[in-house]
Amino acid sequence: MHNKIKDLRKIQKLSQAQLATLTGATRQTILAIENNKYDPSLQLAFKIAHVLGTNVDNLFIYTELDDLPHDF
Amino acid sequence: MHNKIKDLRKIQKLSQAQLATLTGATRQTILAIENNKYDPSLQLAFKIAHVLGTNVDNLFIYTELDDLPHDF
DNA sequence: AATAAATGTAAAACATGTTTTACATCAAGA
DNA sequence: TCTTGATGTAAAACATGTTTTACATTTATT
Numbered sequence: 001m002h003n004k005i006k007d008l009r010k011i012q013k014l015s016q017a018q019l020a021t022l023t024g025a026t027r028q029t030i031l032a033i034e035n036n037k038y039d040p041s042l043q044l045a046f047k048i049a050h051v052l053g054t055n056v057d058n059l060f061i062y063t064e065l066d067d068l069p070h071d072f
Numbered sequence: 073m074h075n076k077i078k079d080l081r082k083i084q085k086l087s088q089a090q091l092a093t094l095t096g097a098t099r100q101t102i103l104a105i106e107n108n109k110y111d112p113s114l115q116l117a118f119k120i121a122h123v124l125g126t127n128v129d130n131l132f133i134y135t136e137l138d139d140l141p142h143d144f
Numbered sequence: 145a146a147t148a149a150a151t152g153t154a155a156a157a158c159a160t161g162t163t164t165t166a167c168a169t170c171a172a173g174a
Numbered sequence: 175t176c177t178t179g180a181t182g183t184a185a186a187a188c189a190t191g192t193t194t195t196a197c198a199t200t201t202a203t204t
Contacts, residue, residue: 042111046134055129062118101192
């Protein structure tokens with residue numbers, strides 16, 4: 001799983017801190033998600049997509065890798 | 073947040089156990105999500121949507137309530 | 145009515161996601 | 175060059191999601 005958050009955020013000229021405020025999350029969370037440290041919860045995914053003017057299916061790219069058990 | 077999983081699962085004539093197997097989750101997880109005990113992870117949301125022949129934005133309904141802090 | 149399959153309840157252990165705090169690095173502008 | 179804003183690293187505490195196990199209830203089938 002990866003995502004287009006950083007790209008869309010920059011298009012909107014938002015900082016990580018601003019996106020965090022707009023989504024009710026913290027800057028650390030936005031940072032971690034942008035850098036693929038982990039994936040957001042479904043709720044946060046919806047909020048981010050909404051703020052960035054898109055939807056979850058467009059913002060996040062589900063890869064075949066995500067079908068494998070997590071210890072691969 | 074709520075979802076259409078139970079409805080779409082029944083249309084496909086799948087049991088909770090079958091849907092669990094097809095998505096790599098357990099029956100308890102499917103049960104809990106169908107009954108809104110909690111929301112799935114983003115990965116699992118994508119897998120369920122895929123198995124049920126739809127997408128995340130269609131399968132899950134994000135409500136205004138989800139914008140409130142969790143202690144409301 | 146009896147059996148089996150499907151669904152529901154419950155709780156502990158574990159995995160993942162989020163916040164908080166603090167500090168480091170990088171880039172841009174004064 | 176100094177300062178500021180933005181981004182990155184790190185780790186502990188906490189919240190949420192998932193599995194495992196066991197058992198109860200409902201629904202369908204014979």
